[in-house]
Amino acid sequence: MRYKMEIRYNGTFYSGWQVQPDEITVQGEIEEALSIVLKEKIRIVGSGRTDSGVHARKQVAHFDFNGKLDLKKFEYSLNGILPQDIAIVSIRRTDNDFHARFSAKRRIYKYFFSTVKPAILNNFIYHWPYKMNLRHFTSVFPLFEGERDYSSFAKKIEGKNGICKIYRMNISKKYDVFVFEIEGNRFLHGMVRTILGTLFLYERGKLSNDDISRIFNGKNRQLAGPSVPASGLVLWDVKY
Known part of the structure; x- marks a missing residue:
């Protein structure tokens, strides 16, 4: 039987989503908790791989x-075993042909930044210390939209292209x-942060x-352009 989970996490202290040797990851923590509760080795498949320091409001x-x-x-x-910065929001039975990654149609990311130093929220909001002209900043958006x-x-490309x-x-x-906010059918490794870093160069x-x-x-x-820091990025939603 197949089960679908919605997960929320603060990625600050994790080496990303995906299991890696000798690293603490979100996937690794959840698989360990599942294996303890179910008393057998459990592997999970996520809708996508968030990088080190990236957060998720809704990972599936x-x-x-x-x-x-x-x-x-x-x-x-599960929530009793998991660290405080990882939460299982919901679990339900799903069709056996459901696949968290390949069944996903769209993904939404949000990036939070401020022209004012965020201080206590610096793990969630990037400080970009320049004035913003939103009309100029958004004028180039059409060049990024559509299939390209x-x-x-x-950083690297998974798959054929x-x-x-x-x-x-x-x-x-x-x-x-x-x-x-950006919504797409798929995102390459580091793509959202590089797009925003490039947009910041355009804005300046x-x-x-x-x-x-x-x-x-x-x-x-x-x-x-350069990639902006991971701290401001949140996997906001996954649509099926």
């Missing part, structure tokens, strides 16, 4: 287990905090629209 994962489960008690037991090759914005479809990008502000006048086009056409990571 699945696992297989053939025994009987009281889901409310099971969820309570994002090879220049990726760097083609991704970005459905929308927008930015909002509440108090001193800006929220950049260091890149033009023609430069952005050349970055896309060059298919070379060295052409794009």
Whole structure:
């Protein structure tokens, strides 16, 4: 039987989602808790791999287990074992052909930053110490939207190519905090943070629209801007 989990975590002290040798990861912590409660080795599959320091409001994962489960008690037991910065939001039975990664249609990320030093929230909000002209900043968004090759914005490419479809990008502000939101069918390794780093260069006048086009056409990571820190990035939602 297959089960679907929704997971929330603060990624500050983890080496990303995916299990890695000799590293503390979110996936590793959850698999250990599952194995303790179910008394057998359990492997989970996530909707995507968040990098070290990246957070998740809604990560989705699945696992297989053939025994009987009281889901409310099971969820309570898992949350009792897991660290305080990882939470199982829900667990439910799902179809056996459901796949947390390959069944996902869209993913949404949000990046939080402020032009004011965030101090106590510095693990969640990036400090970008420059004035923002939102009209100028958003004017280049159409160049990023649609189906394009994002090879220049990726640390590495998994699969056959760097083609991704970005459905929308927008930015909002509440108090001193800006929220950049991006929705796409898939994201390459490090892609969101590199897009935003490139947008920041554009905002400061260091890149033009023609430069952005050349970055896309060059298919070379060295052409794009630097990656912004992981701390402001949140996997916000996964749609099926």
